[in-house]
Amino acid sequence: MNRNKYLKGISANVLLLGVVSFLNDLSSEMIMPILPMFITALGGTGLILGLIGGLQDSISSILKVLSGYWSDRIGRRKIFVSSGYLTSAGFKLLLSLSMIWQHILVFSSFERVGKGLRTAPRDAIIADSMPEARGKGFGIHRALDTSGAIAGSVIVLLLLLFFWFDLEQIAYQIGFYKSIIFIAAIIAFFSLVPLHFVKEGKREPQEIKLQISLKKLPKQLKLFIAVAALFALANFTYMFFIWKAMDAFMPLMPVKEAIALAILLYVLFNTFYALLAIPFGTLSDRIGRSKVLTFGYFLFSVTCLGFAFFDSLAAFIVLFPLYGVVYAMVEGNQRAFVSDLSTEELRATALGSFHTVIGLVALPASVTAGLLWQVISPNATFVYGSVISFIAVILFLIFRDYFKD
DSSP, rough: OOOHHHHHTOHHHHHHHHHHHHHHHHHHHTTTTTHHHHHHTTTTTHHHHHHHHHHHHHHHHHHHHHHHHHHHTTTOOOHHHHHHHHHHHHHHHHHHTSSSSSHHHHHHHHOOOOOOOHHHHHHHHHHHHOOHHHHHHHHHHHHHHHHHHHHHHHHHHHHHHHOOOOSSHHHHHHHHHHHHHHHHHHHHHHHHHHHTTOOOOOOOOOOOOOOOTTTOOHHHHHHHHHHHHHHHOOOOOOOOHHHHHHHHHTTSSOHHHHHHHHHHHHHHHHHHHHHHHHHHHHHHHHHHHHHHHHHHHHHHHHHHHHHHOOOOOOHHHHHHHHHHHHHHHHHHHHHHHHHHHSOGGGGHHHHHHHHHHHHHHHHHHHHHHHHHHHHHHHHHHHHHHHHHHHHHHHHHTGGGGGGOO
């Protein structure tokens, strides 16, 4: 009876898309914690790690804007969603066949094409399916999505603990990573099954133009996008954080335990991110987004300093959850702040411009981090992140009067 009451008014589309996201995120998060290890096992350096991570982030962000535009223009959503999930599943399968790091570079980049294709049209279906309760609809979808993400990294940890027997040999390590990615790809294909039952309402094609421009945006919004872009320059790929933990553990313990601990720390990061994203969104509604974002940027600066100067297990047990808190404070609230600072008629243009700028910055951010890691030291990478993000904090404080919460 209580369950029926809870499900009352929830669109079948939202539940189906939630199941799709649960399975797909479970698949993706089986890959993400082992990807930096797979890259380095195949000979990738710090620069290569930054290049691959930066391309993943850039491609995904930029294609979200383009796919949303084309979905509105032709009046169809599901074809983009289906193509996106199918593309991701297909390239995950190819990723499991990688023999050299160049294969990972190509296949992981194209896998992110799938994410870019599906995200905006999928969100539009959710919004269209529950027009009177969109917050509830997106909340249910996010809950299933996040549950899949945590479950995926936990499954990898369990597979590592129970099925990896000879971890000192590099060939065996590579074979294990490939097996994990292959299993993840199969799960990704299964995520397409509930998508078949999603119903798409008829929509008329729209005569619209793709607008990605800063010229028409309000001055305070352009200023915020500039500050957010500076922070994005500091916010390099997550893979360096995992690699730093691996570097610290490898001399102290067997390979299996070192990798298991690194994955467990990634689970901690994901859990704190998932649990605190909604509370920090609610907090920003109450006290103002600029305050939450400023503290989030500052906390990232402090977290990076911690990674630069501490490398004990006790330090990482604190630092990885802090990294998750940063994501919880920043990710959703940046998009919400862009919406707040834009006018209604320019909101789509504002969000599109924001995603494009952040996407373009993501690649040089991670490549710079990789160069510092390779040429100077891993600590230099995190000092770089700390300094740049702290400058973003200072700019936020200097121009705080321009930002109207």
